[in-house]
Amino acid sequence: xxxxxxxxxxxxxxxxxxxxxxxxxxxxxxxxxxxxxxxxxxxxxxxxxxxxxxxxxxxxxxxxxxxxxxxxxxxxxxxxxxxxxxxxxxxxxxxxxxxxxxxxxxxxxxxxxxxxxxxxxxxxxxxxxxxxxxxxxxxxxxxxxxxxxxxxxxxxxxxxxxxxxxxxxxxxxxxxxxxxxxxxxxxxxxxxxxxxxxxxxxxxxxxxxxxxxxxxxxxxxxxxxxxxxxxxxxxxxxxxxxxxxxxxxxxxxxxxxxxxxxxxxxxxxxxx
Numbered sequence: 001x002x003x004x005x006x007x008x009x010x011x012x013x014x015x016x017x018x019x020x021x022x023x024x025x026x027x028x029x030x031x032x033x034x035x036x037x038x039x040x041x042x043x044x045x046x047x048x049x050x051x052x053x054x055x056x057x058x059x060x061x062x063x064x065x066x067x068x069x070x071x072x073x074x075x076x077x078x079x080x081x082x083x084x085x086x087x088x089x090x091x092x093x094x095x096x097x098x099x100x101x102x103x104x105x106x107x108x109x110x111x112x113x114x115x116x117x118x119x120x121x122x123x124x125x126x127x128x129x130x131x132x133x134x135x136x137x138x139x140x141x142x143x144x145x146x147x148x149x150x151x152x153x154x155x156x157x158x159x160x161x162x163x164x165x166x167x168x169x170x171x172x173x174x175x176x177x178x179x180x181x182x183x184x185x186x187x188x189x190x191x192x193x194x195x196x197x198x199x200x201x202x203x204x205x206x207x208x209x210x211x212x213x214x215x216x217x218x219x220x221x222x223x224x225x226x227x228x229x230x231x232x233x234x235x236x237x238x239x240x241x242x243x244x245x246x247x248x249x250x251x252x253x254x255x256x257x258x259x260x261x262x263x264x265x266x267x268x269x270x271x272x
Contacts, residue, residue: 017043044089046063061264177200
C-alpha cells in the first residue's frame with residue numbers, strides 16, 4: 001500500500017469523499033500522483049466506544065474487521081438505527097510540498113502535524129488510552145495545538161485502508177478533541193499494526209461535526225456533547241474483560257450520550 005498500483009481503485013480520489021470545508025483535501029494531488037500514494041478521504045466510520053487497535057473485532061460499533069471473521073447485521077443494532085452512529089468526518093493531514101521523499105529510499109515522511117484537527121499525539125501508554133482517555137484530552141493546548149510527541153499520522157490516507165488513523169473514529173472523547181496513540185515515533189500510516197488508538201472526529205465547521213446515523217439521517221454533533229466519565233475505562237469495574245478484549249463488555253457506555261451513540265447494543269436510553 002505504500003506504493004500502490006496507480007490503476008487500483010484506492011489510488012483514485014473521489015470528489016464525493018471530500019468535505020468542501022477542508023481545503024487541504026484538495027491540495028497536493030500532483031505530488032501524490034508522482035509518489036503513487038493512496039487517495040484521501042474526509043469521512044470516517046465509527047469504531048464505537050472501545051478505544052483499541054484498528055483490528056479489534058470485539059469493538060462495539062456497527063462495523064467489524066473482515067479479516068477477523070464474525071458478522072454484524074442491521075439486526076445486531078439492538079439500540080436502534082436512529083440511536084447508532086455509523087459515520088462522521090475529519091480533516092486530512094496537512095500536506096507540505098517538498099516534505100515527502102520516496103519511501104522506497106527509506107526517507108519518506110510528512111511534516112509533523114501539531115494541530116489537533118490534522119495530527120495526533122503519541123507516547124500515551126496502551127493502558128492509559130483505554131483506562132483513562134482524559135490523558136489524551138489533556139494533550140490539547142491553546143490555539144488548537146497538540147503537546148507531546150506528534151506524528152505525521154496521515155489522517156485520511158487512504159480511503160481503501162481500514163486502519164484507525166486513516167478512516168476510523170471512536171465515540172469516547174468528544175469531536176475536535178485530540179486523537180492519540182501509544183506509539184513513540186515513526187510514520188504511522190501503514191506500519192501501525194498492534195498500536196492502540198483513540199481517534200476523534202473533527203471538522204472546520206464551527207462548534208462540531210456532521211455525523212450519519214444508521215437510519216440514514218445526518219445530524220450535527222456539538223463539541224460539547226455529554227461524554228460521561230473520561231477518567232475510567234469502558235464499563236469501569238463492571239467490565240471484567242482485559243484491555244485486549246475491552247469491547248466484549250455488554251453494558252451501557254461509560255462515555256455519556258456520545259459513547260452510547262457508538263455502541264450498537266449497550267441498552268442505553270439516550271438519543272441526540
